[in-house]
Amino acid sequence: MSQREVSEVEEFDGCEGEGEEDTLALLQEVLLEAVSLEEHAVSLEEDLKQVKSSLRAMKEQRIPELMASLRMEQMTWNGWSITIKDFVSGGLPKEGEKKTAAINWLKDNDGGSLIKTEVKVNFGRGEEDRASEVAKRLEDLGFTPSSNMTVHPSTLQAFARERLRSGESIDAETLGLYIGRVAKFSKKQEG
DSSP states (O other): OOHHHHHHHHHHHTOOSSHHHHHHHHHHHHHHHHHHHHHHHHHHHHHHHHHHHHHHHIIIIIHHHHHHHTTOSEEEETTEEEEEEEEEEEOOOSSHHHHHHHHHHHHHTTOGGGOEEEEEOOOOTTOHHHHHHHHHSTTTTTOOOEEEEEOOHHHHHHHHHHHHHTTOOOOHHHHTEEEEEEEEEEEOOOO
């Protein structure tokens, strides 16, 4: 901390007396350590992000490719069990034609039961009674509710995994899914 910053702290605190100088010196030491720890934490987070990205590429691409070329689905190496598994990630497109296409694909391919429909009408403050009435007779009262069809991402992913396991086709692009293979690692128990 520069002398100017120390002066600003003294002005701010209105420090007077002999004990305050020791307290200010201690504060400066603690602040220096805190800033150092903050910078170290940021650096570690950046390093961790890079390590996780590299590991993900190995687990989702390189290892499955190499093991596939060796016609291997599972192996033990250096105390680790490595198994190649299918994985599905992603979810329905959020809006527009792509979402409509995904919903239609599900309806046409035995996935209609996954779809949930939400009907929503907004009311102002104090209109609770009116909201109850409208819930009973939406169209008769002239309201135009918004309607939203969706499938929870976990439900969609489970549906896709089951279809893949049973050998059925899946239109991953239409459904907004990414399908791949991933290496799962587990430490072998010594015993």
